[in-house]
Amino acid sequence: MVTTASAEQMGNLPAEVNSFVGRRREISEIKTTLSSARLVTLTGIGGVGKTRLALRVATQLRRRLPHGAWLVQLGTLKRHDLLAETVASTFGLVQASAAASASLIDELLGAAPGLRVLTTSRHALRIPAEHVVRVQPLPVPRSEGVVQRRSxxxxxxxxxxxxxxxxxxxxxxxxxxxxxxxxxxxxxxxxxxxxxxxxxxxxxxxxxxxxxxxxxxxxxxxxxxxxxxxxxxAMLDWSYDLCSDEEKSLWARLSVFADGFDLHAAEQVCGGVDLSHGVAALVDKSVLQRRGDDSSRYSMLETIRQYGQLKLGASGERPRLRMRHRDHFLALAQRCAAEWFGPDQSVWCARLRAGHANLRFALDYCATVRGEARTGLRMAAALWFYWSSCGAQPAEQRFWLDEFLALDTGPSRQRAEALQAASAVAAMRGDVPACHEHAVESLAVAAEVGAESLEANAIRVLGLATLMEGDHSRAADLLGEALRRFDGLGVVDTFATITRFELAAAHLFLGDPDRAARLCRETVRLCEARGERWVLSYVLNTLVLISFGRADLRAATRYARQCLEIKQSFRDVIGIRIIIELSAWIAGAENQAERAAELLGAGEMIRRTFGLAEHISGGYVAPHENCVANASRALGDPAFHEAFSRGDERTLDEAVSLALEGPESPTSRRRTAGTGGLTHREVQVAQLIALGLSNQEIAKRLVISRRTAEGHVGRIMGKLAFTSRSQIATWAVERRSSLDS
CATH class of the missing domain: 1.10.8 (Helicase, Ruva Protein; domain 3)
Structure with missing residues (x-):
């Protein structure tokens, strides 16, 4: 090759005509990579700003390059056999041979040791010397909390x-x-x-x-x-036209997924064949993205998905693909329901959380397509396990159940199941009349369709409604009848096992803790034999109540911690709310009024945020009121409300962390007697201040919000009569040995 360009020329980069926004991290990464790599490829979807980013980097680097930086524009080139000629003409070169982009760049890198190539493409060139940098869309404001106006x-x-x-x-x-x-x-x-x-x-x-x-x-x-x-x-048309026919078809078909999918789901819904190569090709072309660190899940940006939806509609395949999508997620929900009573509950929670948007999309299909309402009833009822245990919003569950119960009013097994789920959801939300009404109708429908196990569960749900109404004797009769029916049918599943601990609660509220404890021990054995943990957490909850009633606070604390650890693993907000309430009672009985008030506030935050019942049953009312009265009396109203507000300002994770800290033992209190009245958490904060950490860094280290960290710092200053962080640091350093012991 012979160059006719002057060595003094710094290149042909166009001047910027408007401001360049953001991308500081990407610019730094590309510069660093180019310092050691000779070929860097920026990949990403069309319109994401690859070319603009490459030009900015090239402009900043061109004075460091002996012959400057040159732009070769290939976007309008349609013929591969003109590629080399186009490149050559840009540099003023002659006698260049024809080759495709990858081959040409590979040849150029071999022929010119000082050459650096920064290229943009929808996918990698796959040359041995290549380093790929994926260009993502610009950061957008969060959809919750404080919007970043400077994003x-x-x-x-x-x-x-x-x-x-x-x-x-x-x-x-x-x-x-x-x-x-x-x-x-x-x-x-x-x-x-x-x-x-x-x-x-x-x-x-x-x-x-x-x-x-x-x-x-x-x-x-x-x-x-x-x-x-x-x-x-036009930008998306251009990207689409560059795909093969198979890739175009797969792009359109994959747009049927509402929010991400795994390869198995793609194969089941879109083809029934191995799609790994097609999916990989679309990832390579930036049509699909891998979900964070999870290489098994993929998604489309919504703009790309909507474009795929247009193509899917034009192909005439949309009705068939929507039905296959519905079938796949219905089967997923039913498998979860069938396998829930066993050791894989956390796996099912993770799978259904990942598929939440698709489950919602499938339910919407059932609600809007004629003749699909009964299928919707089946799916909504099957999802009761997910909605009840894995942190989903009870309000959404109620919405879908009400929708399908109104659409399909005829007697059927599906209606009986959905009514039972609706009754349970009403119980979670404290709507006792609806809980009772749905339970009564469910029993009638189950009897009409001749489903004995559903009749047993309908009686159980009616017993739960009666328990919430405060008629503990009637509740015990109903729950006892339900259990006898389950046992008579030889049924050992989630509902049969739930019946045991609900019956235990009824006997406890009737004043028979020994009988309640026996039922709990039986249920623990059943759960442990099957590797079941979710029902077990509710049995532990009942054991907390039993131990608290016997004034065995050590056992109550142990059961509460075990229960909360399980519920945290599921993110079972209903169960977390209940056990944090019980933890407040324990703290109050331990004469830890401030902790009790803060736990009460945390419980109220969860109840309000997720729209839960104020009390799960009448048996909780008196202990709650006693806890509030005792803590308020011990602290005084202003201090009580301050502590309650601190709890109410916590996040869910912070509320769980507070409860898991546990009441301080007498030994712990003696150990911290020289801490100026600081709590264990306040001592931790003081030690981190001594290490030079900011409030934000302390919050990250302790998994709390910055606001909570600031509150801890303020209370430390108040208790120790300090006015600066340096005083806290000095105090913590001087007492380090005693604080660490």
Whole structure:
């Protein structure tokens, strides 16, 4: 090759015509990689900003390069046999042979030892010298909590919007809408830039409303940009056209998944054959993304998925794919229900959590397609185990059950199952009349369709409703009858086992703790024999009640910790709420009024956040009221409310951590007698301050919120009469040996 370009020339990079936003981390990573690698490929979906990022890096590096930085544009090149000629003409080279991109770059790297290549592509070139950097969309504001008004996506919107419509500003009045637009567009720079162009004609609110049909709205772009960049639709058309026929079909079919999938689900829904190569190809082309560190799950950005939905609709395959999707997730829910009473409960929780959006999508199919309501009843009832134990919102469960019960009113086994699930959900939410009404109807339907096991469970659910109403004697009769029926049928499953501990609770509230304890021991043996843990956690909950009633606080504490550890592993918010309430009672009985008040506040936060019943049954009312009265009397109303508020401000994880700390033993209290009245957690915070940690770092180390950490620091200063963190640090260092002992 012979160059005709001057060695003094610094390249042909175009000047930037507008501001460059964000990407500091990516720029640093690419520069670092280029310092040792000769070929770096930026991959990512079309419109994500690969070319702009590459140009920014090249511009910053060009003065370090002996012959500058050169841009070779291949986006409009249709013929592979013109590739080498195009590259050669850019550099002023002659006598270059033809080759495809990867082969040409490989040859160039071999021929020019000083050459560095920074290229952009939808997928890796797969050359031995290649280092790949994946370019992700811009960070978008979170959908919950405090919105980051300075996120890169928001900054890009603000700058492009002011250019499109002079005078436009992101203000206190519109920034939440702008944040929603950025999230809807997945942080894709091209989408955000196209959206801001519409500010000449539409308000941000109107743009947001129209983004449901984003491919119709975003049809205007720069007249001087390449054709594929002029619209979001054109950008995706370009990417789609570069796929093989098999990849195009798979892209469309995979769009049937609402939010991610694993390879098994893809094969079951989309083909029934090995799709690993097709999925890998779409990952390589940035159509699919691997889910974080989980290499077994894949997802599409919503913009890409909606494009796939358009193609799926045009293919005529949508009805068949939606039905197959429904069938797959119905089978998943039913397998969970069938296998729940066993050792794999945590596995099932993880699988169903990962598939939550798809489960919801399948339920929506059943609710909107004629003739599918009964299937929806079956699916909603099967998901009772997931919704009740794995941290899902009871409100959503109730929504779907009410929906299908209204759509399919005829007597059927599916209706009986759904009514029982609806009764249990009403119990969780404290709606005793609905709990009772659903239980009564379920019993009638089960009897009509001749399902004996369902009759037994309907009687159990009616017993639970009666227990919540406070009629403990009637509840014991009903639960006892249900248990006799289960035993007579030889049924040993989740519902039969639940019946035992609910019957134990009824006898406990009737004043017979010995009989309650015997039933609990029987249930523990059944659970341990099957490796079952979720029902076991509720048995442990009942054992806490029994031990607390006997004033055996040591046993109550042990059972409470065991129970909470299991419930935390499931993220069973209903059970966590109950056991934190019982932990408050224990703290109050241990004369730890401040801890009791904080636990009561944490329990109230969970109840309010998840819409749970104030009390699971009437037997909880008196101990709760006694705990509140005793703690308030011991602390005084102001201090009680302060401690209660601290608990109420905790997150779910922080509430669990508080309860798991456990009441301080007499030995522990003696050990910390020289700590100035600091609690164990406050001592930990003081020690971390002595190590130089900030409040944010302390929060991260102790898995608490920054606000909670700040509260601990404030209370330490108050108790020790200090005015600075340096005083706390000195105090902790001077007492390090006694604090660590």
């Amino acid at each position: 890169a996506a928001m900054q890009l919107f603000s700058e492009r919007a002011s250019a499109a419509e002079p005078g436009f500003q992101v203000t206190q009045d519109n920034w939440l809408v702008v944040a929603d637009i950025c999230r809807e567009l997945d942080g894709i720079p091209l989408g955000i830039e196209l959206a801001t162009a519409w500010l000449r004609a539409l308000s941000p609110e109107e743009i947001l409303q129209r983004l449901d049909d984003r491919f119709r709205l975003l049809t205007h772009g720069s007249r001087v940009a390449p054709a594929r960049y002029r619209t979001l639709r």
